[in-house]
Amino acid sequence: MNKFLILLLLALAPVASLQxxxxxxxxxxxxxxxxxxxxxxxxxxxxxxxxxxxxRDASGRLYLRxxxxxxxxxxxxxxxxxxxxxxxxxxxxxxxRIEGSDVRSASGNLMGxxxxxxxxxxxxxxxxxx
Numbered sequence: 001m002n003k004f005l006i007l008l009l010l011a012l013a014p015v016a017s018l019q020x021x022x023x024x025x026x027x028x029x030x031x032x033x034x035x036x037x038x039x040x041x042x043x044x045x046x047x048x049x050x051x052x053x054x055x056r057d058a059s060g061r062l063y064l065r066x067x068x069x070x071x072x073x074x075x076x077x078x079x080x081x082x083x084x085x086x087x088x089x090x091x092x093x094x095x096x097r098i099e100g101s102d103v104r105s106a107s108g109n110l111m112g113x114x115x116x117x118x119x120x121x122x123x124x125x126x127x128x129x130x
Contacts, residue, residue, distance in 0.1 A: 026110040 021034045030042040039048040046058045055064040062074040069082040078090040087095045094106045103111045 023112070025112045031112065 022030055023032045023034065025031055032042060032047070033040050033044075037050040038046060039050070041047055048058070048063060049056050049060075053066045054062060055066075057063045064074065064079075065072045065076070070078055071080045073079055080087060080089050080095065082088075085098045087098070089095055096103060096105045096111065097108075098104075101113050103113070105111055
């Protein structure tokens with residue numbers, strides 16, 4: 001899983017705490033599931049746990065921090081940022097755009113959908129965790 005999708009799963013988790021949420025690719029394939037403070041892959045294996053603004057891997061090591069609109073790795077380096085509906089990498093390059101629960105690449109191609117969530121939560125999964 002790439003770091004962009006990992007971040008999205010992390011951001012989705014607080015929203016999904018009331019009910020489990022499936023995250024699917026543009027073809028409808030299950031990518032992962034968020035339930036409570038846990039993020040699991042499509043096979044059910046634990047990937048991450050959320051603890052406030054911190055994301056820890058299955059072994060408990062710090063993986064990511066959410067800092068307002070900034071997404072940072074464990075050492076504090078900036079990985080990405082939300083800019084309205086746009087998701088940008090640390091250098092400001094457009095990664096994609098959020099349109100409702102649809103996540104589109106910078107070229108406009110549908111990357112996937114997240115049921116029950118939208119906005120930055122959808123972006124975190126697709127751009128920082130997939």
